[in-house]
Amino acid sequence: MIQHIKNVLSSTAQFPKLTAFALGLYPFLHYYSSNVYMVGSWEQVLFLVFLCFILPQIIIGLSTLLMRFRPLSALEKYNLSVLSLSLFTALLGVLIFHFNKKEMLTALIVSGGLGFVLYKHLKKIIVLQCLLALISLLTLIPKLHFAMTQNNAGWLQSSDAILNAKLKHKPNIFVIQPDGYVGKDVINKGFYNYDNSAFESFLDKNNFINYSNFRSNYYSTLTSNASLFGMKHHYYSNTNKRTLKTHNATDVIVGEQNTVLKILQNNGYNSYLFTDNSYFLFDRIPLAYTYCNVPKASVSLYKNGVIKGIDIVSDFKQVLDTLPKKHNFFFIEKTIPGHVIYKQSASRGVEGERKRYLDKLEQANVWLEDLITRINAYDENALVILVADHGGFVGLEYTMEAVKRRLTNQEAQSAFSTLLSIKYPKEMDPEQLSFKSTVNLFKTVFYGLTDNQAFLDDLEPDSSYLPLHEDGSTHYYECIDTNGNVSYQKLSN
Structure with a gap:
């Protein structure tokens, strides 16, 4: 050479x-x-x-x-x-x-x-x-x-009792994910210090139950949603320690390895994906959803992000006008309010990032109210779940600061605290359901729809996990234990 x-x-x-x-x-x-x-x-x-x-x-x-x-x-x-x-x-x-x-x-x-x-x-x-x-x-x-060596086989397996479960109740199910929307017990104090009572009152008037002390198990959209729809912990097994990039997550979130969709499709559900971002679509895997509002031709071949010309609410309304009112599952995701800026070089500082986040939060509230109003007009007896993928990281200068040093208790809550608010159909009893973290969300919901004890017998730990750069390497830690205590415990390989 x-x-x-x-x-x-x-x-x-x-x-x-x-x-x-x-x-x-x-x-x-x-x-x-x-x-x-x-x-x-x-x-x-x-x-x-x-x-x-x-x-x-x-x-x-x-x-x-x-x-x-x-x-x-x-x-x-x-x-x-x-x-x-x-x-x-x-x-x-x-x-x-x-x-x-x-x-x-x-x-x-x-x-x-x-x-x-x-x-x-x-x-x-x-x-x-x-x-x-x-x-x-x-x-x-x-x-x-x-x-090339990564796959989901090692962590994603579910029992036949879960995969073949029969639903006793089959309401329309709407899962709405405002990216990075922090939980109600964190938003009104500390780093956020934001009065969100107007939106919480809207939810109360629309018969939602707003859950406190609910959190995500992982810190990023791909890692969190993979565990949400896989109903299992992956413990970052598909995340490259050098790059912190997660592989094959979209197969579990929107693809053929989505455990939640498998159960619903076995029970006669059609499924609908609505988003205005190419994040789950960029790698062009075969979608497991019956319908997606984003045409494949609109997804860039080289750059992901918000897709111009896509209006989720408008697309959603058009689809609702054509659907029968039975056995439909919807996953609706929008990247607001998001989180503080990803890289330090673009940060506005702690207070500047807080203001940017809260501005986006107000936009998210308007969007959610519009969406919920349309859902109620379509089906007043639907199961509607508002659940975020992670917190907003307010209190940090930038998101990746969370992997550079150990977080304080308040910072860890800001990173993992997650909105959960649910409106139940009349045939479900919310009193028998308890929620702590996203990995067990659907298992608990399916228990409420089936009365099948197999779902509760198979619950995962409600701990939250975080990568951390230290000593020139990356290690994975249990950052918050199953009881909500912040305590860094290194995961074994």
């Missing part, structure tokens, strides 16, 4: 094909190294191959032909260096940095200008791009190995 590099550097020949290949190699490998936990569909692979390898070959091939004609021939000596740096920058801007139009234009002007200045050093640019790609390849290999 070293000799080949020397040959390229010493040659007087132009290398248009090598130039095109080299400029796309690092963006391709770096993107996969950063996103291997959620990129795997053939559509995504083919798109990235076209974007990083085929498109640069086409552009450079056409430009090489155009340079043969006057007056463009005067620019021929600059052609490859300008395109190499400009296309390299464009790919990084699209795939890695997600530049907006103004940022992209500025970056292209700067990189194009450098191409004119450095045209005599094109071969060194190619070598540098290849070396960067080699570094990305070395970081990708262990991540790829982890991804």
Whole structure:
């Protein structure tokens, strides 16, 4: 390889094909190294191959032909260096940095200008791009190995008594998840110190029971929802300790390994997924839901996040107008209020992040009231469950601070305290049901719908778990025990 590099550097020949290949190699490998936990569909692979390898070959091939004609021939000596740096920058801007139009234009002007200045050093640019790609390849290999060896078989298994349970009561079930909505016992004091009585009164008037001291078992959306719909603890078994990225979680949340959906479908339910975010859809796994409001064509092939043009309430109303009023299950997820900013570099500080969270909380309350009003108009006797995936992390400067150091009692409650509010159909008795954490939510609900003791006999520990970087490594801890006490106990491998 070293000799080949020397040959390229010493040659007087132009290398248009090598130039095109080299400029796309690092963006391709770096993107996969950063996103291997959620990129795997053939559509995504083919798109990235076209974007990083085929498109640069086409552009450079056409430009090489155009340079043969006057007056463009005067620019021929600059052609490859300008395109190499400009296309390299464009790919990084699209795939890695997600530049907006103004940022992209500025970056292209700067990189194009450098191409004119450095045209005599094109071969060194190619070598540098290849070396960067080699570094990305070395970081990708262990991540790829982890991804290829992960599955849910080790933790997801449920007994036949649970999977084949027959429901005595079959109400319409609406599960509404406002991302990061903290519980009622935490929101009105401490870091949040927010008067949420108006929304709580709305829930009371609509016959919801608002539960205190309820929490999530995991700190992120994927890890929490995987345990929620799997009705089991995974103890971060599918989470890479180096990257803290969770693999195969969407198979359990919206895919064919969703235990909750298996039970409901065995009892004749149709299922409906509503979201305005591509977070659960980005990897393009086969959905287990009968219907999803987001068309597959609307989901980006390279970037996840909020999908423009999607209005959950409007989509929800249109679907309700067409449905029979029996045996329907709905999972409705929206990324508000969310949580404090993810990275330290974008943080507004503790108080600034608190204000941002509370602004989003007020938006969430309006959205929830609209949604609940529409559900009541459709079916007054439905089972309606409001449950968040984790807390808002208010009191921290940024979310990932939670894995950098041990949290205080109040900080741990802010991270894990979770909204739970339930409106029951008349045939269910809420007095016999007790809720502590998300992992056992559906087991308890199914017990109320079946009177099958197998669900209560199979309850998981109500403990909450958190990764922690320490001593140059990552370890997983029981952060909150089953009785609600904050006490870091390291999990065994």
